[in-house]
Amino acid sequence: MSEKKIMIFAVIAYIALVFVCWDDSIATSPDGRTILTFWHTYNDQEEQVLRGIIKQWEDKNQSFTIRPVRIPFDGHKAKLRTALTVGQGPDMARVDWSFVCELARKNSVLDLDTLGFAKIRDQYLAAPLETAYIDGKYYGIPDQSTCVAMFYNRQMFRDAGLLAEDSSAPMVPQTWEEFIEVGKKLTDKSKDQYAFAMTNTLWWNLPFFNSYGARIISEDGKTCVIDSEAAVQTLEMMASLTNEHQIEAGAWRPGAISPEQGFVNGKYAMIFMGPWNLAKFANTKLDFGVGLIPGGSKGTSTNVGGTDVVIFKGTKYATECYDFLTFFTSAENQKDWCTALNQLPINLGAYDLVSFEDPHLMMFMEQMKHAGPNPVVKDYSLLEDLVNPEVEAVLSGQKTAKEALSAAQKKVQERLIDF
Amino acid sequence: MSSDNANILEHHDRHTVKAQRVALFIILVGIMISLSYVISNQLFKFAVMAFSAYVTPESEKAVAEAGQLMQSMTVVYNGLAVVLTIVLTIFVVRKFLATEHVNRMAFIRRMTLYLALTIGVVVVLFPFFWMLCTAFKPSGQELVISKTNPFDIVPSEPTLDNFRRVLKVDAASKSMASVDAIEQKKNFGTYFLNSLLVATTAAFLVTFFAAMGAYVFSKKQLPYKQQIFMLLLATMMIPGMMFMVPQFFMVCKMGLFGTKWAMFLPHLASVFGIFMLKQFMDTIPDSLLEAAQIDGASEWQVFTVVIVPLALPIIMTLFLLTFLFHWSNFLWQLIVTNFENPLSITLPVGLALFRGQYTSELGLIMSASCFSIVPIAVLFLFAQRYFIAGMTQGAVKE
The missing domain is CATH 1.10.3720.10 (MetI-like)
Incomplete structure (x- = not known):
């Protein structure tokens, strides 16, 4: 084909493209009902269940319709920040737990107590609910919650003689001391095989800190307490896993094999992981189990992840939004949601109604009861950025735990809380 | 007498040079055979994999069925790779033998260049090939590396589900x-x-x-x-x-x-x-x-x-x-x-x-x-x- 022909072809193709795609008007079926927009970040399966619940709610509220709009989780913060500045925001949205504080401090979401949240507050799990508790008020309702627990590779346990051939009982160590003992038996450096692998980000490290009862931010949110005695003890224990006992693979180093990849390939015997990977791991045909995270001085504990739903101040129909969101997170609907999607309920009422066939999920339900508080700050990613390098300095042996944590405390206090 | 000696020496020299050339050629052919087998094996395996994924109808057990189908065609892709490698080897060796002695060094140089270029192409295209292979892997298996051969990245249990879901032609999307x-x-x-x-x-x-x-x-x-x-x-x-x-x-x-x-x-x-x-x-x-x-x-x-x-x-x-x-x-x-x-x-x-x-x-x-x-x-x-x-x-x- 000559160059001229290619050019002509390209031009014709382009003009056709303009004709087909330029117009972006779409029929939005306005049938007289008031539209409430709900921005969410659910995936395909979740959205389908959500639509079912919306339909039930619409049957009871004939004059309203809820339009679920999916936005990508990556970038939902940027999207909301910019949309709210020009008044293009939704009526309500599902946001990452760490984002509620920023929205509340920037005065863009409603204080739920004005809508009567105090009456029904007790039905939600405490740890996820606390992520929406800012300056003495509740600004969000948890809609989905997760935590991490200890995944272990049964085959590797069997090979190390730690699990009887026919036993299915979880053999995960109860305390960090036992964990180190067991870890030594599971580690075989000649085969590049390690007992444990961890990533170094604050959220993934919270199970360690929480099991020693070490808070990052004080309860009133006014001081950073990451340099407490308990935190120093925690960090020393974490560093000893890699350095002194050498049972951790150093997966926190840049470029190392990630815990997830090492685990599915049988390189790491134990990792922290959340329930979101249960189905995926089952597909790998790996023989794995889930156990509680070993306990420190305060027993087993874990972190809280997930999302909260919030109502924006820009909405004209706050009562209806609130009504829908409480309906959405009620025990009945949580039961349907969790059974259909194999997720952990956030409603205590649903805890009695839900029963999973998967023993791993039941273990997560147990672990969730011991979840510790997450640090609630205005800019959570900045908190990570300030703390993670200091923790890494300790893990790689450049600083002592005390030095690093008091440096981190100073930075967090200056740049995040007093600022 | 002295001229005879020189003749013998020259003859001897020519022999060593010839032997060196042949040795070099054999080494190159060895590299070529291994490269050709590995690459063609992966490519044929990929073709067989894509075919198995394509012909298996969408169902719960599709992944296992496609895996079995692939398993049954192991001989096909391995055999094809062997045949291709043998044909290529025969072609190159005949070409070498047909080349005159004086030109053989040039032939070897050109062959080295082609081999180096092939390796370059492999390095450049490998990530794309990996991407294609991962697209055929069922959820959860993306990160699993083959234990027997870590460079064998073609999935053994392929599925078209990812493509179906992306293009929204799977059952769930149709109902949505x-x-x-x-x-x-x-x-x-x-x-x-x-x-x-x-x-x-x-x-x-x-x-x-x-x-x-x-x-x-x-x-x-x-x-x-x-x-x-x-x-x-x-x-x-x-x-x-x-x-x-x-x-x-x-x-x-x-x-x-x-x-x-x-x-x-x-x-x-x-x-x-x-x-x-x-x-x-x-x-x-x-x-x-x-x-x-x-x-x-x-x-x-x-x-x-x-x-x-x-x-x-x-x-x-x-x-x-x-x-x-x-x-x-x-x-x-x-x-x-x-x-x-x-x-x-x-x-x-x-x-x-x-x-x-x-x-x-x-x-x-x-x-x-x-x-x-x-x-x-x-x-x-x-x-x-x-x-x-x-x-x-x-x-x-x-």
Whole structure:
């Protein structure tokens, strides 16, 4: 084909493209009902269940319709920040737990107590609910919650003689001391095989800190307490896993094999992981189990992840939004949601109604009861950025735990809380 | 006697040289055989894998069935790879034997070059091959590495589910699509065409404006030209993020939120483009323009007949760079997208919908990426000779 022909072809193709795609008007079926927009970040399966619940709610509220709009989780913060500045925001949205504080401090979401949240507050799990508790008020309702627990590779346990051939009982160590003992038996450096692998980000490290009862931010949110005695003890224990006992693979180093990849390939015997990977791991045909995270001085504990739903101040129909969101997170609907999607309920009422066939999920339900508080700050990613390098300095042996944590405390206090 | 000795020595020398050549050739053939077997084995295995995934109907047990089908065809791809390798070896050896002794060293040199190039191609194409293979893996298996051979990345239990879900032709999506018109439009095809339109329009307009701007800055007399140019360059020192919120504000005030205009309008003035084209146009001799003017060419003619054809290589480069920028510009397009209307969603934003809070659907991302690299690959194929022309022309300065 000559160059001229290619050019002509390209031009014709382009003009056709303009004709087909330029117009972006779409029929939005306005049938007289008031539209409430709900921005969410659910995936395909979740959205389908959500639509079912919306339909039930619409049957009871004939004059309203809820339009679920999916936005990508990556970038939902940027999207909301910019949309709210020009008044293009939704009526309500599902946001990452760490984002509620920023929205509340920037005065863009409603204080739920004005809508009567105090009456029904007790039905939600405490740890996820606390992520929406800012300056003495509740600004969000948890809609989905997760935590991490200890995944272990049964085959590797069997090979190390730690699990009887026919036993299915979880053999995960109860305390960090036992964990180190067991870890030594599971580690075989000649085969590049390690007992444990961890990533170094604050959220993934919270199970360690929480099991020693070490808070990052004080309860009133006014001081950073990451340099407490308990935190120093925690960090020393974490560093000893890699350095002194050498049972951790150093997966926190840049470029190392990630815990997830090492685990599915049988390189790491134990990792922290959340329930979101249960189905995926089952597909790998790996023989794995889930156990509680070993306990420190305060027993087993874990972190809280997930999302909260919030109502924006820009909405004209706050009562209806609130009504829908409480309906959405009620025990009945949580039961349907969790059974259909194999997720952990956030409603205590649903805890009695839900029963999973998967023993791993039941273990997560147990672990969730011991979840510790997450640090609630205005800019959570900045908190990570300030703390993670200091923790890494300790893990790689450049600083002592005390030095690093008091440096981190100073930075967090200056740049995040007093600022 | 002495001449006899010399003869024998020479003869001996020739023998060692010959032996050396043959030894070298054998080593090269060895490398070639292993390379050929490994590559063709993977390619044939991939073909068999794609075939098995394709013929297995969508069902719960599809993955296992496709795996069995593949297992039963192990002989086929291994056999094909062996046959191909043998044929190639025979071909090369015959060619070598047919070559005259004097030319054999040249033959060996050429063969080394081809082998090195093959290795280069493998290194370059490996990530793409990996992407294709991952797209066929069922959820959860993306990160699993084969224990027997870590370089064997073709899945042994393939599935087309990722492609089906991306293109929304799987069962679950079909039931969703019946909800309303909005749901029907939420598919990869819409995002792909939107991105194609946005990226080509933007690339065309940017090169057009930048070429005119560069022409003025390079060839025209203008008061304070140098200072204005410096001022323009200074804006490149400010990170683009700084403009994002003000630009978004302006776009919304113009009522363009969620439209295609919003996707590229703020990026039409490209200082980088003007700078790049001006540097190139500086190398075009003024005498050419003067000659054209003497022949009676108007300003527009000088620009279109003299400047643009001469600067075509660099203009094509700018076109490609701009296209790439808009093809993958996530943050800006995310901000101006109206998610209530799927007709305003572009590819980078659409791809991000596959990532959750903690999990990424790697298989889905990879299968969508398979489609998204196609326009870039096509553009590169057509534009590559301009690249090379641009490089050599830019090297010569008057």
